[in-house]
Amino acid sequence: MSTATAELKPFETTVDQMLVHALAHWPDELFIAADGVELTYAEVGARVDALARGLTALGLAPGDRVALWMSNIWEWVVAQFAVTRCGAVLTPLNTRLRSDDLAHALHDSGARFLVTQDHAGEFSYLATVRGLVESGRVPALQQVVVARPAAGLTAPFLGWDDVLAHGQASAAAPRPAQDPQQLAYILYTSGTTSLPKGVMLSHANLNNAFRTRRRLQRGDFNFLVFPLFAITGCHNAVLGALLVGAGLVLQQRFDAEEAIELIERYRCKALGAIVSVLPALLQAMNFRADRVASLEHLNVFPRRPQHVPLFQALGVQSVSAGYGMTETAGPLSFTEDMTDAGLRTEGTPWPGTALRIVDDAGQDLPDGSEGQILARSPQVMLGYFNQPEATAQAIDVDGWLHTGDVGRRDAEGRITWVGRRSDVYKSSGFNVASAEVEAFLGQHPAVAEVAVIGVPDADKGEVGAAFVVAQPGQGIDLAGLRAFCQGQIAGYKTPGHVVVLPAFPKTTSGKVRKLELRATHFGHLLSA
Structure with a gap:
């Protein structure tokens, strides 16, 4: 731990205190590089204060929930710290959520404010939110702040710059939390029930960032592919960098060729991503080993012996792993052991x-x-x-x-x-409750019964396999089921396999024998 960081006490520090500390110790270091924009710690701090004042002027109060639904852009990080500067509760939302998922998270959290962006590529965040507002499904939502608006907005939608103007015209000052035990973030994760639950993390819980900052030093750059809305992004990466004065290089959407250019330009020392990103980098048209020679460390999921050739091709010195979950603010254990035995564990x-x-x-x-x-x-x-x-x-x-x-x-x-133990699998790093997917697929007019399990997948860890009994006279296939999911549930929840059966094997109490389905139809994957 650096001398500067040693001034902060682990598990006794608020998120805003981390930011204030960083601004005092390394204001001129580059913090965020995204979309061609470079922001030093001081510049991020000034934008955080301006947005926090604007939100306060609009009525945001300590304890209010603020949902944040946007891509990996610099405004995400500014909003992250502005919300906590106001003493409010940050509620990051998965960018893959669609109308049904989004409505649940906004309604369940009771979010009064939502910070989003106009669009990313062909996807319109704004249109999706507008549809929910007009439908009356999110009655608690009072203000929607839109970054990078493409056109004029009407209430309750307000452009980012308009929020800043409200702050300039107001004398109201934000009131950050002082107690590390106060609620700081609510992150939604699927569990054993049919709908995602909001995981409440205190400022003290988030002090796990004192551990995740390992191997980063002042002035180092981390190329972050993990989404900011996940604990691996907003906590492990952002707060970890903040504590040592490191920088983050972001892409709004992952593009392998641009990633090579950015890693070379900023001489990134670390990279955080799911392991399927590594082949994409190695297969990029512009890849050369010397262009990524600055990389020394990877934080990837999953990390097993079969991935060693990928690590070697990138020439990295260490690859970290750990066991944890959203409910534990990231990893509970840690390892960099690259032996065959070490690669089969999540450390101590x-x-x-x-x-x-x-x-x-x-x-x-x-x-x-x-x-x-x-x-x-x-x-x-x-x-x-x-x-x-x-x-x-x-x-x-x-x-x-x-x-x-x-x-x-x-x-x-x-x-x-x-x-x-329960009926939950992990796809692309995100928990997926089978019951949640089953409830959605059960609405398809051709589906009489459905059962979903997670099965191994080389790129995503696991994907859903949907077993379907069709309605009499109806047909269903993978393409049709995936089209039904499009725009309604997150992409990582959409099944990767569909198996149509005349009937399900069931217990005497009527429960589907999922273990039998798994062994019969996907046993070859389980034993691979």
């Missing part, structure tokens, strides 16, 4: 973090045995927003988070993640 817990492997009765299991992973750490969430029963089920009276994940521990104390 951070100091002050305890992980247990237990059986169904909650009894600790011996090393090498598979069981549920329990975690107790200052990183563990406050709970699920407005869901006390779900919170009580997840965090027991002794403070142990029941993760719902299956894992094992070896004799060296290293944790290996095996999979989910």
